[in-house]
Amino acid sequence: MLLNLKNISKWVHSGGQKVFLLKDINFWVNEGDFISIMGPSGSGKSTLLNVIGMLDDFNEGEYTFLDESVHTLKEKHRANLYKQYVGFVFQAYHLIDELTVKENLEMPLLYKKHSASERKSLVGDMLDRFNIVGKKDLFPAQLSGGQQQLVGVARALIASPKLILADEPTGNLNSKQGEEIMEIFTQLNKEGVTIIQVTHSEKNMAYGSRVINLLDGSIV
């Protein structure tokens, strides 16, 4: 088992009342799963994804990631954990505008202190794999949305994470670009990468092996 959430709840106080963002979530993921989280706007999809990605706190419950109890870890250890094992893909791509494609891909490796030659070969591999060698010196603004998301996925993958978290990865793309991205996810999943995606679309959901439906913070 890659990760396990037990009775996870998250809430905020609004006007003296507790408003649940997540309520009593029980949920596990095995290595190699491809999971889609579905639900209407405001149902807590993104919050759940952030909790899984350890970018966000929760108020109650237990979270185990690779046999580590995340809820008992200090913030710093938690951060180390996600930096090591998790890759993120965002709806708005979140590439750094001032860096070229190649440099954007290189960035996670810089923070993980890979040597220059390692970085060069890993970036080269990624560029090859995603067929974007020709775009390596372009800036994000010079790419289409689909191409940008391709770079986003490549960046998430470059440090070989065990888990990829994708928050509406095709939300800003047209259908053809969206399909391409989903094809890539399927391919990655076949190679053994665990994927959790948040999506609105039934079509994208179909790529996954398991679906979790959320409504008002609870799994239904």
Next chain:
Amino acid sequence: MIKNYIKIAWRNAIRQKQFTILNILGLSIGIATCFIIGLYVHSEMTYDTFHEKADRIYRVNQPNIWGDWDEMVSSTGPNVATALRADAPEFEEVTRLLSTGRQTIRANHNNKVNFYNESRYFAAEENVFDVFSFQFLQGDPKTALSEPLTMVMTKETAERYFGDDDPMGKTLEVKDYDGSWKTYTVQGIIAEVPYKSHLQFDMIVSLKSYSEMMDANGWKWIWTAFATYGLVKEGTDMKAFTDKIQAIPPKWAPPTTERIFNQTFDEFTAGHAWTLDLQPLREIYLSESPNFNVFGPSGNPMFVNIFGAIGILVLILSSINFMNLSTARSSKRAKEIGVRKVLGSKRKALIKQFVLESTLFVLAGTIIALVLVQVSLHTFNDIAEVQLALIPYLINPIFLGIVVLFILGLGLISGSYPAFYLSMFEPVETLKGKISNKFRGKGIRNGLVVFQFTISIALVICTLFVQKQLSYTSTLDIGFEKDNILQIHNIEQMGFDTESLKAKFASNSAFSKVGKSFGIPPNIWSGDRYKALGPENDVVQLRNVRAEEDYLDVLGVEFVAGGNFDSSRPNDKYKVILNEKAVKTLGWGSKEMYASDSPIGKIVALASGSEDEFEVLGVVKDFNFNSVHQEIGPLVIIHHQNDKVWDYGGGLSFYSMKLNPELVKSATDLQALVENVKDEIAQMDPSVPFEYSFMDQEFENTFESEQRMGVVLNIFTLMALIIACLGLFGLAAFTAEQRVKELSIRKVLGAKVSELAVLFSSEFAKLIGVSILLASPLAYFLVDEWLKGFAYRTPIDIWVFILAALCAVIITLLTVGFQTVKAASSNPIHNLRTE
């Protein structure tokens, strides 16, 4: 990783050109201004340090025994030095310089006799070069001045006299006070005197050349034409030593006071302490030496303080600007920070990145600043009349160390705020762009803008008052008509009787009045001890000037009692004319009492050795015979032919002519007139150097240093204002960007462009309003302090403050206006579409 940081810093800089240029430009101007001021202040504070033994050289100062005893002056009698040699073995050497005044010299070169007029000239003892280190190019510093009638001169002077010939052993003749010529031999050639020296000269003659005068003169402690310098032995306890030498005047001076004044030492000092001060050589230049016995320039410590403060303020202003703009800009990079965090960056790495980035900016700003300094220094040198150079500092490790520290320090401070603040946020929030909405730097940024404008507005107010004071003093009623008075100098060299010259001048219809005097305003410095006749009356100090009756007509001074000298009454030459202040000082009451108790006919007695008595013939209204820095002092006008008193005014005499405006209309007329006078004098005696001046210009010149300071202050104020405006402009641009969404929504809801413009500008106008409120009392305090140094002060009018406030508001609206209109008139669709 560093490469990545530099790359992203560079690309950010290029992408946001406007911010980058504003930011670096503002910083460069600030640093450049601060560097120039720093060079100026450093230069002013390191005068006289080139002497090898500078740390052990002291000047001996004593009270001004001819005037205000509380004032310490460098004028001592010749025997202060001899007494110190006898009683103060702590001095390794004691040397004295005699101020001789201007000299007329003739020399023969290539069979042609040339006349020269030398003012950078004094006499010194043979050991002077054991104390001071001036570089000898030829001759032996030990012996160059050991004989009478020897001299050393600078290389430049030697070239002036002897061209390319070897000057050593050459002779030249100096006109003595009695009109005879004395032959001096050149025994040494000195390299150019360093400009940072309080002793400036073209030639020095041996003091032994004056031995006759020094031996004959019995006034060993009161002939205060000497400056005394001493070189102390190493390791001397200066405090104990200073205490010890206080015993010297009471021990050695009594024979002089008894012989000359027939007074005991205590009677002479009348309760004042005749102290001796040891002033370190390095402090002399900036100690505001009074007008006697100074052999070169003296600095103004007030200017050094003011400019030093401005330099630091300008630097702070531009640093604040830099921080403000960096912070504003960095909030735009929240997304980048979020991404970096998600991708594995630690907080420390982010802080490092931001600090590195701002350090690079400061580095760029500093390099540009150094280039600006180098380019503009020449102009600054001309304006401020200094000789500053940047290059020597660039190879000075201490200076470079300070620069590096500055770059690192400012980089750290201005980089750390955005770094610490932004890197603190949770990545989820930064990615969602929440930070820019709740970015809390606004209060701090507003505070910094207020600070900047408070300083700038205060500087503007101060500058306006400096200009106001300068124009006030130049238009002040000084009690006589100083315009259109031509003054011919060096008349004393034509002998005492110059009636034939006067007749020539008087026959020229271009002159309406002609008169001779032995001193001319604003430079009447001589004074003596007087008392109202009667044993019960106190001795007082009065200024005095010799003049003929016509001179008072030239000045047009007004009589309040009695009248002018009259040449038809031979007895008038032993009478005197007082000013109102002198009447009061002598204890005879003020003008209101003249009717019942007229000073006319009362007796003034000299109290300086002789006890000659002079009857008061007239009283003139007070007029400024010195610069208007000072209050009008008491003055005695003595008839030019009065032979009972010895010479006043350093033996100089002048002819002053009132120009006839009907006949002297243009500069050409004036030029022709001056040429004419020059020819007339040359015909009578070709050895008399022709020199002239205009009295109004001489008065103007007394404010020369203030005027120069005024110009420099204007420049620096302008710099501060530019920096503040750059900052405001950048901040307005940033705010416009931040508020574009809000403004768009307002527009969609029906707001007009003009309403938006008012809304947007009013925020900045409020900040400027606060700045004006803070700046006004600050400026009032500073101006008030500064004006205390003047006897005549321009009133601190409220309109000046209002003017400065109006300027500030207009500048603000202009600066902000561009951004306002741009933001308010943009199409709301574009701004509301995102996400």
